[in-house]
Amino acid sequence: MKSSLNIVTIILCVWLSWGRTDGAQKRESGEVSFHRIQASSLFPSPSSSCVLSPRASNTKSSLHVVHRHGPCSSLSSKKADHDEILRLDQARVKSIHSKLSKKLTARDRVSQSQSTDLPARDGITFGYGNYVVTVGIGTPKHDLSLFFDTGSDITWTQCQPCAGKCYSQKEPIFNPSSSSSYSNVSCSSPVCDSLTSQGLVKQCSASNCIYLAGYGDKSFTQGFMAKEKFTLNSDVFDSLNFGCGQNNQGLFTGIAGLLGLGRGSFSFPSQTAKTYNNIFSYCLPSSPQYTGHLTFGSAGLSNSLLKYTPVSTVKDSSSLYGLDIVGISVDDKELKIPLTVFSTPGAIIDSGTVITRLPPKAYAALRTAFKEKMSNYTAAAGLPPLDTCYDFTGVESIDVPKVSFSFKGGTVVELEPIGVLFVADRSQVCLAFIANDKDDDVAILGNVQQKTLQVVYDGPGGRVGFAPNGCN
Template identity: 55%
Template sequence: MATPSFLANKYLISSCIFVCLNIISSLDKGFALTLAETTKGHHLQLNSLLPASTCSPSTRGHDKKKASLEVVHRHGPCSKQPNQHKLKTPTHTEILQQDQARVNSIHARVSHKEVDDLRQSDTSIPAKSGSVVGSGNYIVTVGLGSPAKPLSLIFDTGSDLTWTQCQPCVKSCYKQKEPIFDPSVSKSYTNISCNSPVCSQLISATGNTPGCSSGTSTCIYGIQYGDQSFSIGYFGKERLALTSVDVFDGFLFGCGQNNQGLFGGSAGLLGLGRNKISLVEQTAQKYGRFFSYCLPSTSSSTGYLSFGRGAGGPSNAVKFTPLSTVSQGGSFYGLNVVGISVGGRQLSISTTVFSSSGTIIDSGTVITRLPATAYSALRDAFRQGMKSYPQAEALSILDTCYNLSGSKTVSYPKIAFAFGGGLTLDLDATGILYVASASQVCLAFAGNSDDNDIAIFGNVQQKRLQVVYDVAGGKVGFASAGCP
């Protein structure tokens, strides 16, 4: 395989989205707390949020005979990472800092604003070490090539291009769980020509004009994420196996030759966005643009990512809301939020606050971001319901925290979202509280800087919910208790 000239030189790429599907994985293991249920609150033993030292996989929603993949947390015992690839678990501050970087990149992408910390004006690739771990990630394992090689990929509804690191790693590759994919030993790998119509699809999928290698005329992709992590390499097609029977020939993906950043351990990314190049669109003939997932409550349990109407969890319990298209962000899945209630009472927030900002659901953003006006109302109502408990120091972007170390039983107000189409969604308790320690339990929401930035329904708020994407039907659905 010839070395494209741009891999040895500087290549300008604009920002996209850092992929990190995050959960709380480093909680204080000595913390056990019972939350009392009231007519307006949740109940939960908070020690159930603490990851155990052994994996307790769930079979709910995961059927090996169907197109269903097991979802695990990269830092938990279910990831089965070799000891030599075990990486330091990120701190809560690091998780939230990386989350803010992702949110900043989404806001810039949707508004088409170019900000200095997202674009490299000097055309240089930032030098980030792949050994530096950012936020935790949810991963699934797929097979690539002939014969199929297992690869653990981060899955992300906010990105379109699927990519993995490839040999010979002309420029740079970070350490990953499995051996790096070698296209030269696969019988089904083919490079995409610069003149191929599909090469031009990279512009909308990555936000960057594709390059062209000298000598081989191979299409080159370049994608950069919100924290300046990046992947650059050949654009090719290969056989992708989601299961032993669900195999797709000619799957378009990025074969990374220069990869740096906060992906440590995973082999790359599985893109589930709405662009033509995403996995959802490339498998549309078989699965009908229908998929679902459930994110587990802790890193010591598992969830699932399923494709097609026959796979997944309790579909008969799913309630749907219409999908909307986000202006300037067609790859995102938009939701129509119409209200929020705290403790059973609807907050006094004008619907124009939500309609003016718009909202997306994103599996890669950790903490839900609300318009400034909406967040203030939510925070104030929650604080009123928690006024009998001592406050604690803020944790990064989380400004409403409590010291619950002296309490055996705690009651707190439940939170529900109202979406278009008459759907009211009660959040699981794991989607309301972010537990750093017994002395620092925080409201798991944050506000945008103003009401014009797009709101984001993040993955903490999605935990334990079965989330169903019926893209062809133009709707997203939810069901409670989809996984442990």
């Protein structure tokens, strides 16, 4: 009888072991497929002080990356408007898709930007412009706050005198007449002749070269193509080409201009290649209470956790950085998405886009898997165009499903929890992905998903790298 009871006990134990969930077994073994975070970490106090990135503080070729709104920024005390962020982000994405689907000339883009009747349909919209760096320009050095953008090539800043109109900016507008190192570019120079190949409009005023850059939201900048000294901490670069904008209009308010980090010859990495070898990296901070870094050159790239994927060619754009996405996983389980869903439209990585855009079928698969894993939490109303949101009022800890992207070459990048969620407030935290309108719209890896990652752009190697904990 005792023997029979022992056999029953053994069978029951085996059955219970088989009946346990994979998650429970993984938790006991220390292998979990989700991130358990304190809900309070998603909602930092608005009165928090600024915490500086040690990487930017200790590397001479590094600049502090500051979120436009928050204690680290001197530019604005205004609280971020999430509806406005998403609206402008949607405008930027639409302009990228339009630029890649309709090959208009640069002059078409500018004429549309300056038109009061026709909507602009091409030229990359400036968007929200979350992240800012400070760069020294001129002699003596004039420190200016610039948005940095991997989707643009030309670096430009507002200049005095404002021949047309200048928008309001926090710092004094750069005055080229007070700089001993400033010079205009001649209209007959090869630099001026190459404007059109860089997606800009070339004009001439007397013997001086005039540029026009139009953006998809009717924003534009126009002024002298010029050469000037640029200073990054102790690194000094003479005679870099930049736009000295004397007629500027659009969504740039508060910021002096733009630092172009695209792939074209006018971009800052291309022009400083003799020093930095056309290599740069950045880390976007987890919240506005922290700074990240923008680092030029190979400093800090010995990280053994860095994984690279080749840069792919983007049709009709020499500026954008293409990537080949081959899969997405949720909780370490690869979603069933045909490879052609990604390969047909292609993908880019963009520092100026906020929310990642995915092909409709890929987004549907991701949303379904995410909602299944989040079924224990209270659903909330959507925050258009975000449609999968949760109310974490009263919740102390959150189990955020792991989301990973697989890229060509076997590189797998696991996103941080803050790279999966878009936080409006405690009652509205959303899945930070959006479906494209059409199957053939290019996918875009946005800056929310890049938070806290070290993202490396290796020009000579033709590759982009990723590593965790990049801001430390």
